[in-house]
Amino acid sequence: MDEIARLIEPQIPALRRYAFALLRDREAADDLVQDTLERAVAAWSGRHRDGDVRAWLFKIERNLFLRMVQRRSRAGREVGSEALEQVPDPCADPEADTGVKDVLAGIAALPEEQRSVLLLIAVEDMSYAEAAEVLGIPVGTVMSRLSRARERMRGFIETGRNGFLRRVK
Amino acid sequence: MSGATPRPIDEDDLLALVDGRLDPARRAFVEKWLGSHPEEAARVAADRDVRRRLREQLASIADEPIPERLRLTNFIPLRPEPVASRWPIAAAAAISLVIGGAGGWAGHAAMQAKPILERSGAGSATRDAVAAFRTFTAEVLHPVEVKADQEPHLIQWLSKRLGQPVLVPDLGAEGFHLMGGRVLPAGNTLAALLMYDDDQGTRLTLYSRVGAADGRSSFRYAREGDVAAFSWVEGGLSFVVTARIDEARLLRTAGTIDAQLRARTNATP
Structure with missing residues (x-):
């Protein structure tokens, strides 16, 4: 049991940071982290012994987040899974603050798959391989999503919102 | 093969440069190349700026003590x-x-x-x-x-x-x-x-x-x-x-x- 504390506790600050970046709400973020820790402790004995604990924890947290978003959108109206990919964070309204080019508002308006790639790599300092493990996708897909995320963020910084790209010439 | 021409610079190089994930030789090669490609250089600078601002805005959360309930x-x-x-x-x-x-x-x-x-x-x-x-x-x-x-x-x-x-x-x-x-x-x-x-x-x-x-x-x-x-x-x-x-x-x-x-x-x- 001491092993769990020794390996998981150092990751809690980063799990809180990622949760906040996904949700942009302190209370909701800590709820997500709490659920993540509960799940992790319960599943501890079943994880791969030689696996990367950080990637394992982030994977749990992200999957819980996705389930939450899915439940929320199902509660609204019926949407297909492709539509869900395009649904930005519901709290994000990039039109509302076009004046302030807040990078957090920018990432909130990205599709989740791009948002998570950018956060895991740029903020959490994960390697491309580690991010691929968290997201359950090949490294090549990580690279192409990262490329699209950065392109949209450049557009966002340039125009104040990232829906419409303007090529910098 | 050391004398061979390095492979051409691609999108992955520009991403990895921003994330500090190129080995020193490749990084030097890419940076030199950017010196004569201002459009790509501006793009890399913008990507680095986004990365820095994201990290700055999110840094304080990770520095806080862990709340009691967690x-x-x-x-x-x-x-x-x-x-x-x-x-x-x-x-x-x-x-x-x-x-x-x-x-x-x-x-x-x-x-x-x-x-x-x-x-x-x-x-x-x-x-x-x-x-x-x-x-x-x-x-x-x-x-x-x-x-x-x-x-x-x-x-x-x-x-x-x-x-x-x-x-x-x-x-x-x-x-x-x-x-x-x-x-x-x-x-x-x-x-x-x-x-x-x-x-x-x-x-x-x-x-x-x-x-x-x-x-x-x-x-x-x-x-x-x-x-x-x-x-x-x-x-x-x-x-x-x-x-x-x-x-x-x-x-x-x-x-x-x-x-x-x-x-x-x-x-x-």
């Missing part, structure tokens, strides 16, 4: 306790809170004024247990699937479905009598729900499901509206006792259940 000690069973002090520390603290708050319902009111307490214990087992409580205690005709008059069959059935010996605690000392029980889905596992009532018709449920960590935890309190719950982990099972009664009585009941569970565990090594 301390791992809340989730991990405490070190094995001596038999004499088996009652969990959190339970003792909860009792003193109730008693200290001028007793009984005055104490209950004091607890209600602290919404953080309501959230702090609400794990997924607790949420599922409270949902099951609301669903089935409201049933007039079919509150349970197997009634108490078939208790041996009930125990056998639940134990078989959960793959663990299920104990049906005797809560007569708390005024509660078994009504019966049922099996419920719980994610990819199963849960058992036992229902009790007292002479006033007040119903109480004991929810248990497999898949928890080994060992034992302290009691965690959660409240959702008028429903109160205490949850804990014992021997690989999560337990949640739920009722519309005051915390002190509910906690006593949880203690009684826990004591009977441990007596059973100790008796059958």
Whole structure:
């Protein structure tokens, strides 16, 4: 049991940071982290012994987040899974603050798959391989999503919102 | 091959440069190339700026001390306790809170004024247990699937479905009598729900499901509206006792259940 504390506790600050970046709400973020820790402790004995604990924890947290978003959108109206990919964070309204080019508002308006790639790599300092493990996708897909995320963020910084790209010439 | 022309610069190089993930030789090559490609150089500068601003804006959260409710000690069973002090520390603290708050319902009111307490214990087992409580205690005709008059069959059935010996605690000392029980889905596992009532018709449920960590935890309190719950982990099972009664009585009941569970565990090594 001491092993769990020794390996998981150092990751809690980063799990809180990622949760906040996904949700942009302190209370909701800590709820997500709490659920993540509960799940992790319960599943501890079943994880791969030689696996990367950080990637394992982030994977749990992200999957819980996705389930939450899915439940929320199902509660609204019926949407297909492709539509869900395009649904930005519901709290994000990039039109509302076009004046302030807040990078957090920018990432909130990205599709989740791009948002998570950018956060895991740029903020959490994960390697491309580690991010691929968290997201359950090949490294090549990580690279192409990262490329699209950065392109949209450049557009966002340039125009104040990232829906419409303007090529910098 | 050292004299060969390096492979052409591609998108992955520009991404990896921003993230500091190029080896020194490649990085020098890419940076030199950017010197004669201002458009790509401006793009890399913009990407680095986004990366820096994201990190700055999010840095403060990771520097904060970990909030109390996210301390791992809340989730991990405490070190094995001596038999004499088996009652969990959190339970003792909860009792003193109730008693200290001028007793009984005055104490209950004091607890209600602290919404953080309501959230702090609400794990997924607790949420599922409270949902099951609301669903089935409201049933007039079919509150349970197997009634108490078939208790041996009930125990056998639940134990078989959960793959663990299920104990049906005797809560007569708390005024509660078994009504019966049922099996419920719980994610990819199963849960058992036992229902009790007292002479006033007040119903109480004991929810248990497999898949928890080994060992034992302290009691965690959660409240959702008028429903109160205490949850804990014992021997690989999560337990949640739920009722519309005051915390002190509910906690006593949880203690009684826990004591009977441990007596059973100790008796059958």
